Amino acid sequence: MAEDLPIKTILIANRGEIACRVNRAAKELGLQVVQVVSEADIDSLAARLADEVKVIGPPAAAKSYLDTDAILAAAKESGADAIHPGYGFLSESADFADAVEAAGLIFVGPSGDTIRLMGDKAAAREQARKVGVPTVPGSDGVIADMDAALELAEAVGFPVMIKATAGGGGRGIRIADDAETFRKLAPQAANEAKSAFGDGGIYVEKVIERARHIEVQVLGDGHDVVHFYDRECSLQRRRQKVWEEAPSAALNDDTRKRLCDAAVALARSVRYRGAGTVEFLFDDLTGAFHFIEMNTRIQVEHPVTEMICDTDLVAAMIRVCAGSPLGLTQADIAREGHAIEVRLNAEDPANAFMPFPGVVSRLKLPKGEGIRFDHMLYEGYAIPPFYDSLLGKLIVWAPDRAGAIARLEGALGNLEIDGLPTTAPLFAALAQDRDVQSNAVHTRWLELWLEHAADTLTKQGETTT
Amino acid sequence: MAKHEIKSPIPGTFYRKPSPNEPPFKEPGDKVTKGDTIALVEVMKTFHEIKADAEGTITSFPVDDGEPITAGLTIAELD
Numbered sequence A: 001m002a003e004d005l006p007i008k009t010i011l012i013a014n015r016g017e018i019a020c021r022v023n024r025a026a027k028e029l030g031l032q033v034v035q036v037v038s039e040a041d042i043d044s045l046a047a048r049l050a051d052e053v054k055v056i057g058p059p060a061a062a063k064s065y066l067d068t069d070a071i072l073a074a075a076k077e078s079g080a081d082a083i084h085p086g087y088g089f090l091s092e093s094a095d096f097a098d099a100v101e102a103a104g105l106i107f108v109g110p111s112g113d114t115i116r117l118m119g120d121k122a123a124a125r126e127q128a129r130k131v132g133v134p135t136v137p138g139s140d141g142v143i144a145d146m147d148a149a150l151e152l153a154e155a156v157g158f159p160v161m162i163k164a165t166a167g168g169g170g171r172g173i174r175i176a177d178d179a180e181t182f183r184k185l186a187p188q189a190a191n192e193a194k195s196a197f198g199d200g201g202i203y204v205e206k207v208i209e210r211a212r213h214i215e216v217q218v219l220g221d222g223h224d225v226v227h228f229y230d231r232e233c234s235l236q237r238r239r240q241k242v243w244e245e246a247p248s249a250a251l252n253d254d255t256r257k258r259l260c261d262a263a264v265a266l267a268r269s270v271r272y273r274g275a276g277t278v279e280f281l282f283d284d285l286t287g288a289f290h291f292i293e294m295n296t297r298i299q300v301e302h303p304v305t306e307m308i309c310d311t312d313l314v315a316a317m318i319r320v321c322a323g324s325p326l327g328l329t330q331a332d333i334a335r336e337g338h339a340i341e342v343r344l345n346a347e348d349p350a351n352a353f354m355p356f357p358g359v360v361s362r363l364k365l366p367k368g369e370g371i372r373f374d375h376m377l378y379e380g381y382a383i384p385p386f387y388d389s390l391l392g393k394l395i396v397w398a399p400d401r402a403g404a405i406a407r408l409e410g411a412l413g414n415l416e417i418d419g420l421p422t423t424a425p426l427f428a429a430l431a432q433d434r435d436v437q438s439n440a441v442h443t444r445w446l447e448l449w450l451e452h453a454a455d456t457l458t459k460q461g462e463t464t465t
Numbered sequence B: 001m002a003k004h005e006i007k008s009p010i011p012g013t014f015y016r017k018p019s020p021n022e023p024p025f026k027e028p029g030d031k032v033t034k035g036d037t038i039a040l041v042e043v044m045k046t047f048h049e050i051k052a053d054a055e056g057t058i059t060s061f062p063v064d065d066g067e068p069i070t071a072g073l074t075i076a077e078l079d
Helices: A016-028 A045-050 A070-078 A094-102 A112-119 A122-130 A144-157 A179-197 A252-268 A303-307 A313-320 A401-412 A424-431 A445-452 A454-464
Strands: A007-011 A034-039 A052-057 A083-086 A160-170 A171-176 A201-205 A211-221 A225-237 A240-246 A274-282 A291-297 A338-345 A361-365 A372-373 A390-398 A417-419 B004-007 B012-015 B037-043 B048-053 B056-060 B074-078
Touching: A007 A016, A007 A070, A007 A171, A007 A252, A016 A034, A016 A313, A016 A372, A016 A390, A016 A401, A034 A045, A034 A070, A070 A094, A083 A313, A112 A122, A112 A179, A122 A201, A122 A252, A122 A291, A144 A160, A144 A201, A160 A179, A171 A179, A179 A201, A179 A338, A211 A252, A211 A313, A211 B048, A225 A252, A225 A303, A225 A445, A240 A303, A240 A424, A252 A274, A252 A291, A274 A313, A303 A313, A303 A338, A303 A372, A303 A390, A338 A401, A390 A401, A401 A424, A424 A454
Parallel strands: A007 A034, A007 A083, A034 A052
Antiparallel strands: A160 A171, A160 A201, A211 A225, A211 A274, A225 A240, A240 A338, A274 A291, A338 A390, A361 A417, A372 A390, B004 B074, B012 B037, B037 B048, B056 B074
16 A cells, blocks of 8 residues: 655666565555666566666666666656665765755655765764764874874774775775885775775774674664664675674673664764664674774665564665654664575685676575565576676574574575576585584684685585586 | 687676776787787676687787677687
8 A cells, every 4th residue: 555655656776686675665665666777687577576667778887877867867757756776886876866856856865965974984983983983993084194194003003904985895995914014005095996986085994803793774764763783794705795694693782782872873963864774893802892884775684684673674764765754763673583694696606706697597495484585586587797796685584593594504405596606505504614603703704714615615516506 | 711719708898908097908910829818808797807718810809898798709809
């Protein structure tokens, strides 16, 4: 049944599994869906699910999914009232958010000004400090002068991370172990950021050894903000998350409360609207947590939060961005059980994670209580080679963490994607690992594990294909 | 008439330059030996080098820089 929203038709300015996910939330709200596609995505599942499809350009994302004018023209032609940017692409472009609003449409996300503030990582750190949220020891903002940068690196203590203010997806980051490497790497980080993002600003952060990546899901209506508890995403490969859990099993109740309150304080201080994530590094040795950045969009790993809080975050973000009040207080949000998400990519884990855009010849999906599969697949679908390799996400829920891992193993055993290799064997191996089972992991754990896991992954691959 | 064709083993986006601001790896008329990098193919946001699998002189690149290609497509012809 259609709710009383100022949105009747929503345009999805994204592709892949998140486009399918937004479609599902929009249908729940009774909205019409316009899907924009590149020429490479005319046959996509997202296109099949939509009420109307608009082709906006050739396969290259720069000429389609990143083309603001083409997207706005499609919105105008189809009479859409709102645009959902998903994650990636234009989801954290302040200029895009501004352009959508200037065209008289609703942007399903925060204001351009909020995106601008939180997207500038040095400014975001400053904002966090202002409201008393601890940050990783490091520079107070962008460092203009290399001598000053080195002095500061020595003051916080090596190793330090040199990060691009405008960086993202692991780009524009260097780690220096001493002054000599710092002198060499800092200009590199600045140059890489300048060419990739058009902004050569850098800042310095102390490297926390044995850190966990723990983040808090928030939702705001521009006035009030609530949180939906935490997720742990410490298992990462090349700074990309591959396995995510909710809640983190590393936090006690007191730390969890302080962490979630800090995230809400920060989001409230910028009058946050929409779904967002406040990311922290948690130091296992000291129990301290430090703010690293805020993502001003829905995230890939949002389903684990949806599973433990029994809520539809994508529908909720559409509602608040359409101007509806939150309609709930923190006391209304409960969590129950434990959820795990694994990212299935079209990559061969037994062959250095080589991407493999093949044809899905057969598809068998796991079903049952506590199992969810968010994806972009159907039998006969030819995965286009032009975009990232994420095919879908397997999400499981159980009353406790051990039960969730067991359910994940069972679900992986019932998942068959024939025609191309996927990262499923990696997760089958991880589910059996003693460190993973006892949650003795940190953000560099997976890279180290992978150095010794080649044999395991080859064997797993043989038994599952 | 080309004596040898170099094909891309993977689908993706074809690039003749190591990066947008650098000159192409090879131009028509250049000699190549086996193992020389002649192009890049971007597949799922990662880059893979295409190397010459024979010796000879490049006569043409049938695909334009930045164009999408399929696996098995000829990306260079040698004499």
